[in-house]
Amino acid sequence: MEDNLLLTHPVSIHVIGFGKGTESVIRNVSEYGYDAVSAYMAESVQSIQPSDTSLLAIMCVDSQDDIAMQVSKSFYDANVLTVIVTTRPTEFDHTDYDSKTVVSLDQMESVVKNLLDPLFLPGMICFTFNDLETTLRNSCHFYVRDVIVKRRGKRIATALNTLGKSISESLLNAAKNISLILYYNPQSETPLKIKELLPLNDFIEKMPETTDVIWALSRDCRLTANSIRLSAIIS
Numbered sequence: 001m002e003d004n005l006l007l008t009h010p011v012s013i014h015v016i017g018f019g020k021g022t023e024s025v026i027r028n029v030s031e032y033g034y035d036a037v038s039a040y041m042a043e044s045v046q047s048i049q050p051s052d053t054s055l056l057a058i059m060c061v062d063s064q065d066d067i068a069m070q071v072s073k074s075f076y077d078a079n080v081l082t083v084i085v086t087t088r089p090t091e092f093d094h095t096d097y098d099s100k101t102v103v104s105l106d107q108m109e110s111v112v113k114n115l116l117d118p119l120f121l122p123g124m125i126c127f128t129f130n131d132l133e134t135t136l137r138n139s140c141h142f143y144v145r146d147v148i149v150k151r152r153g154k155r156i157a158t159a160l161n162t163l164g165k166s167i168s169e170s171l172l173n174a175a176k177n178i179s180l181i182l183y184y185n186p187q188s189e190t191p192l193k194i195k196e197l198l199p200l201n202d203f204i205e206k207m208p209e210t211t212d213v214i215w216a217l218s219r220d221c222r223l224t225a226n227s228i229r230l231s232a233i234i235s
Contacts, residue, residue, distance in 0.1 A: 012055040013119075015039040015112060016048060016071065019063030021087070025109045026060065032113075034120045045070045050078040055129060058115060059097075060108055061086035072097045081133050083142070085111045099142040099235055111144045114231045118181045118216060127181055127216035132233075135177045135214065139235035143171065150227045153190075156182065157199040159230040164203070167234070175234050178213050180204075183220040183229040190226045 013036055017026040023041060030039040042048055042064060048071050050057070057075040061068045061084060068084070073096040076082040084092060084100040085108055092100060103111055118127035136142055145166050149159045159182075182200065184192045204213050223229060 012036040012053055013038070013116070014048075014050075014054060014057045014075070015116075016057065016059055017041045018059065018061045018065075018068040018071075021062035021105050022060040022108065025105075025112065028109055029112055029116070032116065032120075034116060036120075037116065042067055042071060045074075048074070050075045050080050054078065054080045056081045056132070057083070058112055059084045059086070060112065061088060061090070062105060062108075063088075065090045069093070069096060081137060083115065083136060094140055099136040099139045101142050101144065110146060114144045114146055114181075114233065117183070117220070118179075118218060118231070121183065121218045121220055123216055123218040125215070125217040127179065127214070127218065131179060131214050131216070134212075135179045135233050135235055139177065142233060142235040143167075145232040145234070147230045148223075148227055149230075150224060154196075155226075155228045156196050156230070159228060160199050160203045163230055163232055167232070171234065172211075173208055175208075175211050177235045178207065178211055179233040180213065180215040181218060181231045181233075182216070183218050183223060183231070185221055185223040185225065185227065186219050187221060188223075188226050192228070 015029050026039045026041055045067055057080050059068055059072055069092055072082055076096050082097045084097050086102055087105050089102050147159045147162045149155045207213055
């Protein structure tokens with residue numbers, strides 16, 4: 001699968017809502033303005049099918065588990081990267097999806113946003129679809145952590161410290177893949193300097209040898225002045 005498919009095809013990514021509770025998530029995602037993303041509510045199994053251009057399917061599940069499982073299987077069987085973000089610890093068949101995370105409904109959009117943003121926001125060090133696929137393909141479970149730091153000086157060190165406190169040692173030791181995406185506003189009064197990235201290198205070096213780490217640096221003009229955002233996708 002080539003990364004430029006995200007740009008050349010109108011719909012490469014499906015974000016599908018199951019259950020009334022996900023309606024606001026789907027509505028908000030549809031307003032992101034990412035051309036290759038189609039966000040919609042599930043109506044029936046027959047109305048939702050992968051196409052030849054489908055690369056990624058994100059299932060937002062708050063109910064309708066039976067329909068969600070059937071739709072998930074259709075995408076997974078078509079070799080589409082299939083990710084489930086659910087409020088319910090439903091036992092989906094592990095052969096019907098690549099990775100799943102269980103979150104509260106008010107966290108669901110944040111998870112979806114952290115999966116989509118690095119694919120579309122411009123990067124100094126780009127995070128590609130292949131990177132996301134490496135992190136999530138057949139990983140069974142994944143977790144997302146997101147930190148925003150609003151201050152001058154030592155922003156990355158502060159973000160990493162906050163991130164580290166939100167991730168248990170057992171989760172880090174069990175992780176096979178971690179993707180770290182750092183976002184900054186290029187219009188900030190305090191530009192991001194190379195020396196400010198040194199704590200990120202130290203953080204990565206402390207990861208277990210069995211953990212593969214991918215990191216990227218992206219621009220996000222939606223961030224307030226002098227803020228940075230650090231996102232971690234862990235599987």
